[in-house]
Amino acid sequence: MPRYFFDIDDGVRDLRDDEGVILNDREHARKEAIATLAQLADDKLPDGNNHTFRANVRDETGKQIYEAALTLKSGWVS
Structure with missing residues (x-):
């Protein structure tokens, strides 16, 4: 199975990623990237x-x- 590397920019x-993760395929890597953004x-x-x-x-x-990329823009409405 292939190894995928996830480079993350959290804005700070x-x-x-120099270690990587072994996953079944590219689709699993896509899902992992999206889940990581949600967790961040x-x-x-x-x-x-x-x-x-x-x-x-x-x-x-x-x-x-x-x-x-996941962008959050929020604020109170007056």
Whole structure:
């Protein structure tokens, strides 16, 4: 099974994955990237109302094969 690497930018840090995760295929890597963004948003929301989270997936050769971004914009309405 192939290994995929998930580079994450949470708006504060840009983290490069040097370990990777073994997954069945590219579709599982896509789902993992999206789930990671949702988890990041859940963990970081107390820090502010506007935030963009990014995930880039690389294959075993280091080639970027997928990218995703989750943007949250929120605020009180007066």
